[in-house]
Amino acid sequence: MIGYASKLLAVFAAIISLHSNAKPVFFTYTSEISNVYGLEGITSNEDTITVQVVADNGGSSLVSQTWSELDILSVRLVAGKYKASFEDSWFTSRYSDGIAFETDDMSDLVSVNWHGTWRSDTSTDNFGTGILLSNNVEVRASNGSSVLGSGPGFDTISAWSDPVLDYSVVPEPTSMFLVSLGLVSLCCFRRK
Numbered sequence: 001m002i003g004y005a006s007k008l009l010a011v012f013a014a015i016i017s018l019h020s021n022a023k024p025v026f027f028t029y030t031s032e033i034s035n036v037y038g039l040e041g042i043t044s045n046e047d048t049i050t051v052q053v054v055a056d057n058g059g060s061s062l063v064s065q066t067w068s069e070l071d072i073l074s075v076r077l078v079a080g081k082y083k084a085s086f087e088d089s090w091f092t093s094r095y096s097d098g099i100a101f102e103t104d105d106m107s108d109l110v111s112v113n114w115h116g117t118w119r120s121d122t123s124t125d126n127f128g129t130g131i132l133l134s135n136n137v138e139v140r141a142s143n144g145s146s147v148l149g150s151g152p153g154f155d156t157i158s159a160w161s162d163p164v165l166d167y168s169v170v171p172e173p174t175s176m177f178l179v180s181l182g183l184v185s186l187c188c189f190r191r192k
Helices: 002-020 173-191
Strands: 025-037 048-055 066-068 072-079 082-086 090-092 099-103 109-112 114-125 129-134 138-140 146-149
Antiparallel strands (some): 025 146, 048 072, 072 082, 082 114, 090 114, 114 129, 138 146
C-alpha cells in the first residue's frame, strides 16, 4: 500500500511540476502612426504604435505552438504618450477556429489571426475606460478621439516581431515543494 501511494504521489508531483513550467509569451506588433484625431500633444504622426499581446497556452516552448484567444492574458498599447491596457474582449478572425497565434518547428511566427479588441469597461487609457482596438490598427480612445496606424493590419505576420518567452516567471514555492516531494517518493520507491 505504501509503495502504491508513493507512486501515485510521484506521478501527481510530476504533473504539477510540468504545469508550473508554463511561461507567458510576448507577441509585439509595431507600426507608424498615420493619423491622429483629438490626441494632438499626446501622440503625433512621427510616433510609433506598439502593441504587445501576452499569452499563455500552458507550454514552456515556442516550437510548433498555438495560442487561442482564450490564452491571451492582456494587451498593452503605446503610441507616444498615449497608453492603453486591455484585459479582455479580444477576438480572432472568424476563419481561424479561435487560434490567435501559431509558430512552426523553428519557433517562427507562421500565422496571426488576432484582430483586436471589443470595447470593454475593463479596457483603460489616459482618459478612462471603454477603448476599442481594431484590426486596421485603429484605436478609439475613451474620450472619442482616435489614432490610426499606417502599417498593415494585425493579421500581417511581417508586422510582428518573433515571439519571446517570459523567463522572469519563477516557480512558486509549492511547486518546488511538490517536485521535491516527488523526487523523495521516487527515491523511497527505488530503495524498496
